[in-house]
Amino acid sequence: MRFFARQPPDSDLIAGLLAGGIQRRQCEDRLYQKYDYLIATGTRKHRLQEDDCASAYSDTILTVIEHILAGHFEGRSELATYIYQIFNNKCIDLIRKKSTQRDQVHQAVSLDDSLLQLPDSARSIVQQLIAQSDVDRLRSLIGKLGEKCRDMILAWGEGYSDEEIARQLNYNTASVAKTSRLRCLERLKELYR
Template sequence: MNFFQRKFSEQDIVEGIRLGGTKRQGFENKLYENYRYLIKDATYKHKLSEEDASMAYSDTILTVIEHIGSGRFEQRSSLKTYVYLIFYNKCVDALRKISTNNKMSQSLDTVLEPLRDPQRSVILEIIRKQDHEKLSRLLKTLGDRCQELLSRWAEGFTDKESAIEYGYSSAAVAQTTRLRCLDKLKEMYGK
């Protein structure tokens, strides 16, 4: 039976990832695809944007793969339950992060509120320019692949086009890589 047509059980996926070898990536992709519906679920239940939900899901799958490979996943619960619990916690983390960023944005508005319009515009333009310079500087500290993926994304290229350009196995892998790069950039920007 063809590897891509066969329906794998949770046990098959866990064993395939644990054993490693040439088929490991295929099992990792199956794991990713099996629970991908959680992204849509998070946009509805947690009111996350699709991008934030995708990032949380990608982090979840990478964490689960790491846990399976290291033996930390002991199969005391089903793989589906394990993925869901980690994903739920990643969504909560994303919501906290969004909430913190909103509070910081509101505090800037509060500071600028008493200023007249021309002064406020000048200050906002200075902040935008400094932000752009900081982003450019931080982008240069990321690896070449991250710079290229983020630049292509900013220019409007799709993840599918990037997957073809860089030889990724699917658009989902390119998206996961891009979102990790973006997350790394956001983290560095916040420091």
């Protein structure tokens, strides 16, 4: 049986976000944790991968925080309803993006098929050049993300856990570090396209 910690009321979370400072960071983390069950809901309902749903959820929480701080959330609905609607829309956007990308992939000529036509020695050299080009491009794009995102992605790439990254980069909790990391990875994906 799973026991749930008592969650603060939404009005307290909103007030904490608006207060700023340390209280805001704590409330961001609590808000993230309070509705993180939506990740599992998204994987079931939309049949998306857990990483995709986690990314959509992180984007949702960041969007909701921005809306609260900008005064766009007026409280005409429950915060849970507001969060769910934004999350649902982000999942649908992901599904649309993936289906559009699949159509484009089917029209492309396979690089693997082209490589098979080359002699073994040439194929090996071409594959090494492609790999090096990808690494160079990735390093360049990571550099464009800014210092904090770069450090976070490099640490994560080296196998550090979100908890270790949180300590290393002075985040309050592993959940906040994970949200930030997913956001940075999403920005990197956009740059990579």
